[in-house]
Amino acid sequence: METGLKNRVAIVAASSQGLGRATAEAFAAEGCRLAMCARNRETLAEATESIRARYKTEVLAEPFDVTDANAVRDFVTAVVQKFGGVDICVTNAGGPPAKGFLATTIEEWRRAIDLNFMSTVYFAHQVIPHMQKKKWGRIITITSVTTKQPVGDLVYSNAVRAAVVGLVKSLANEFGKDGILVNNVGPGFTATDRLKELARSRSVALNKTEKEIFEGWAADAPLKRLGEPRELADTIVWLASERASYITGQTVLVDGGLYKGL
Ligand SMILES: NC(=O)c1ccc[n+]([C@@H]2O[C@H](COP(=O)([O-])OP(=O)(O)OC[C@H]3O[C@@H](n4cnc5c(N)ncnc54)[C@H](OP(=O)(O)O)[C@@H]3O)[C@@H](O)[C@H]2O)c1
Numbered sequence: 001m002e003t004g005l006k007n008r009v010a011i012v013a014a015s016s017q018g019l020g021r022a023t024a025e026a027f028a029a030e031g032c033r034l035a036m037c038a039r040n041r042e043t044l045a046e047a048t049e050s051i052r053a054r055y056k057t058e059v060l061a062e063p064f065d066v067t068d069a070n071a072v073r074d075f076v077t078a079v080v081q082k083f084g085g086v087d088i089c090v091t092n093a094g095g096p097p098a099k100g101f102l103a104t105t106i107e108e109w110r111r112a113i114d115l116n117f118m119s120t121v122y123f124a125h126q127v128i129p130h131m132q133k134k135k136w137g138r139i140i141t142i143t144s145v146t147t148k149q150p151v152g153d154l155v156y157s158n159a160v161r162a163a164v165v166g167l168v169k170s171l172a173n174e175f176g177k178d179g180i181l182v183n184n185v186g187p188g189f190t191a192t193d194r195l196k197e198l199a200r201s202r203s204v205a206l207n208k209t210e211k212e213i214f215e216g217w218a219a220d221a222p223l224k225r226l227g228e229p230r231e232l233a234d235t236i237v238w239l240a241s242e243r244a245s246y247i248t249g250q251t252v253l254v255d256g257g258l259y260k261g262l
Pocket of ligand 1: 013014015016017018019020037038039040041043064065066067092093094095096115142143144145186187188189190191192193194195
């Protein structure tokens with residue numbers, strides 16, 4: 001399948017490991033020029049070097065926290081200076097803690113909003129004017145299956161990610177005329193470090209082993225297994241590609257059928 005992505009400039013936020021890293025690799029494999037970030041400098045440098053070596057592609061990497069609006073602004077400015085524009089922006093961040101409602105705190109709610117909603121706003125604000133100039137752009141948000149089907153104990157994710165979907169639909173409506181397509185992808189349970197973290201907290205809360213927790217997640221999906229990061233990444237590449245040129249304002253779940261609705 002010809003994706004038409006060669007030489008496109010792709011920002012992938014929070015991309016030193018897990019879903020973000022797999023997405024960065026998938027764009028590199030399509031010949032995109034890449035911009036990556038994460039907070040930990042060493043992990044980011046390791047990911048960047050490995051991608052440069054494997055795909056022989058240009059990569060700009062900056063360590064910063066996506067909840068810092070000024071850092072996002074400076075990063076996008078640096079990307080435009082280096083590559084002459086931004087074509088694709090994949091927003092991503094770490095996940096909020098797993099809690100039931102009465103265990104939540106106001107501080108953590110604010111943090112979850114900053115981490116999983118405001119970070120998306122910061123990137124969108126910065127990249128859209130550059131995309132408008134080119135009359136071409138793709139913004140793809142990584143959220144969760146929780147945008148369609150709330151997951152027990154993930155009340156921060158269930159609530160805050162719904163706001164991202166509202167933003168995605170609004171941006172799709174407002175900027176479709178500029179050739180900017182805005183979509184959301186919702187991973188189901190996918191084998192990354194974040195999932196190990198969730199399994200640990202759930203095994204304590206439910207008095208089960210982590211193995212039992214993983215088996216339970218796999219059993220919930222009709223495909224009877226966890227997702228692989230590459231499976232989400234390939235969906236993002238397809239959404240960014242010329243092959244998905246009439247799709248905007250949508251949420252695509254990559255969840256092995258976990259979502260039980262129609
Ligand atoms: N894996 C799943 O099953 C699953 C399912 C549904 C939704 N999700 C969501 O998808 C997102 C990615 O999950 P994942 O499984 O890939 O997580 P992961 O394996 O923990 O990776 C998270 C990545 O984001 C970076 N990061 C975290 N917080 C950041 C911040 N404030 N600023 C900049 N970079 C940051 C991390 O690097 P640093 O720590 O160095 O910053 C790392 O590169 C999360 O929001 C998660 O909740 C995951």
